[in-house]
Amino acid sequence: MNDTPYLIPSEPCQYEEEIKKSVFITYLAHTPNIDAAKAFVEKIKNKHSDARHNCWGFVAGRPEDSMQWGFSDDGEPSGTAGKPILAQLSGSGVGEITAVVTRYSGGIKLGTGGLVKAYGGGVQQALKLLQTIEKKITAQLQLELDYGFMPIAQSLIGQFEGHEISAEYSDQVRMVVEIERRHVADFTQSVINKSGAKAHVTPLKGQ
Structure with missing residues (x-):
């Protein structure tokens, strides 16, 4: 499993242009999974139900995970819409993103x-406008430790840019x-070393 952070959209954006009297409106949005991607496509299709074509492409997971990709020409000649849209998305390095391009002919x-x-050009221009944030892949750990080790543990959490979710004191x-x-x-090893193996670190289930 790849634990490297990747970019995702921080907010939706759109780009509109007219080419030879056809109007192309490109929508980009954050869609964390395939269901969300499909729901966004349907939302735009409903918004522009009077348009001749609502073509789309999505990268619904990590940018490089092609198992999470999809596209549609939505009635345009095969290969002229969905693939160029997806090519721009997959080449952008941004994950969890869907593009829908509405065309009024x-x-x-x-x-x-x-x-x-x-x-392809509409998506390329929209990507230039897109604001992104970094998505970090995190895990939750349980620490059991003596009170005297708390300051060192909190220092290590800060050093590894982690944060405390909850604490129980008994x-x-x-x-x-x-x-x-x-x-x-590295964090687990540091906790064990600094505590003389007195502190216990356990990954929570599902992590």
């Missing part, structure tokens, strides 16, 4: 090359912390 044929350029302190998954092994 102006009656002038663009030809296959013109369509590829229009659909004869010992039981904390749940969230750490980037790629740092879990």
Whole structure:
């Protein structure tokens, strides 16, 4: 499993242009999974139910995970819309993203090359406007430790850019912390070393 952070959209954006009397409106949105991607496509299709074509593509997981990709020409000639849209998305390095390009036809044929350029170009321009944030892949760990080790434990949590989710205080302190998954092994080893193996670190189920 890849634990490296990746970029995702922080907010939706859109880009509109007119090419030979056809209007192309490109919508980009954050869609964390395939169901969310399909729901966003349907939302835009309903919004523009009077449009001739609502073509789309999505990268619904990590940017490089092609198992989470999908696209549709929605009635345009095969290969002229969905694939150019997906090509722009998959080449952007952004994950969990869906693009829908709505076309209101102006009656002038663009030809296959013109369509590829229009659909791919619209997404390319929209991506330039897109605001992104970094998605960190995290895991939750339970720490059991003596009160005297708390300051060192909190220092280590800060050092590894983690944060405390909860803490229970009884004869010992039981904390749940969230750490980037790629740092879990180093964090665990540091806790064990600094505590003289007195503190216990346990990954929570499902992590």
